[in-house]
Amino acid sequence: MIQIGMVAGEPSGDLLAGRIMQGIHALEPQAHFSGIGGPYMQAEGLETWYSMDTLSVFGYTDVFRALPKILRSYYGSAGRWQAQPPDVFVGIDAPDFNLRLEAKLHKRGIPTVQFVGPSIWAWRYERIHKIRQAVSHMLVLFPFEVPIYEKEGIPVTCVGHPLAQNIPLVPNKAAARQRLGLAENAKVLALLPGSRRSEIALLAPRFLQTVQRLQQAHPDLQIVVPMVNAQREKEFRALLSQYPVSHLHLLSTATHQVRTQPVAWEAMEAADALLVASGTATLEAMLFKRPMVISYVLSPWMRRLMAWQSGLSRPLTPWVGLPNILAQDFVVPELLQDEATPEKLMKATEKALFDQAWADQVAERFVQIHQSLCLDTPRLAAEKIVELAHGR
The missing domain is CATH 3.40.50.2000 (Glycogen Phosphorylase B;)
Incomplete structure (x- = not known):
């Protein structure tokens, strides 16, 4: 043994x-x-x-x-x-x-x-x-x-990437919505503000303010938010009380079976588009062929420390999100640091939700990458x- x-x-x-x-x-x-x-x-x-x-x-x-x-x-x-x-x-x-x-x-x-x-x-x-x-x-x-x-x-x-085998080449949006109790013809945005405490603190307020602006123009927009654990859910709920939004479905590991499929995958498969923190979730979203807006924000102190440690103020590649790195192109938008304002996030996310021709082009690129990783x-x-x- x-x-x-x-x-x-x-x-x-x-x-x-x-x-x-x-x-x-x-x-x-x-x-x-x-x-x-x-x-x-x-x-x-x-x-x-x-x-x-x-x-x-x-x-x-x-x-x-x-x-x-x-x-x-x-x-x-x-x-x-x-x-x-x-x-x-x-x-x-x-x-x-x-x-x-x-x-x-x-x-x-x-x-x-x-x-x-x-x-x-x-x-x-x-x-x-x-x-x-x-x-x-x-x-x-x-x-x-x-x-x-x-x-x-x-x-x-x-x-x-093992996820390329475990996530189907053709996702089943209708089945995912049925599992989550979402209407098949609804417009659904998934928010994934990260799995770390600092990410929730820095990104979730911007994401929620983005949704507030989106729902002013699209009142029926449905929001799904997967939470990786009870602590992140507690932190997110505290922010939600400051930035309330309508039609929000909070998906927690406590109420969903995670052994066969992570709760975040349920949200991705059911969604029309995602607003997502840079990280592994962007790769998963790419494998689900979903258009997305990638965002990330570091605290000023963290930015200074990372720049000092690396001798750089930005990455060596022009891309941060894994889908764009793999494509070697800006297939989906990246709004980072000072660019990650609710106004700019709203404009980019609205395109991801409602520009079907662009979403189809993104999905086509993602299929090619999925096949290369499988x-x-x-x-x-x-x-x-x-x-x-x-x-x-």
């Missing part, structure tokens, strides 16, 4: 890891998993040592608040794996946490796999040196990442992980 250590730091990583664990079980039915993860990994048998919520932070302020718990998770996990080494360690996303952990384990001769690399192609390319020292093998999601690592002499395999990710990733485990 092989022993596999795993760490996922946020809900999107938990979902990805759960799919990979399914692939490993197909090859090694008795494989044992231990570490840090969420409900999808636990459903596949993860022996959970620490709460994944501890790592689901963004920004220096959030990290500082959570630092004691993060350090306890880090040193506790590292100590246990050093005392009883796994056959292989797999870090899923969360590079700030996982690369440090992988470096420590790698020095002890434990094979390390990083599944989902940090966005070195966007900013802070110098992290490639840390990856070289910490990682035995990179598993990347996108074909354009392979030559980056090959050039630096880092073993790498593109395994595609590899057998659980099998490809599992084969490499099991190979490294047996090699040790």
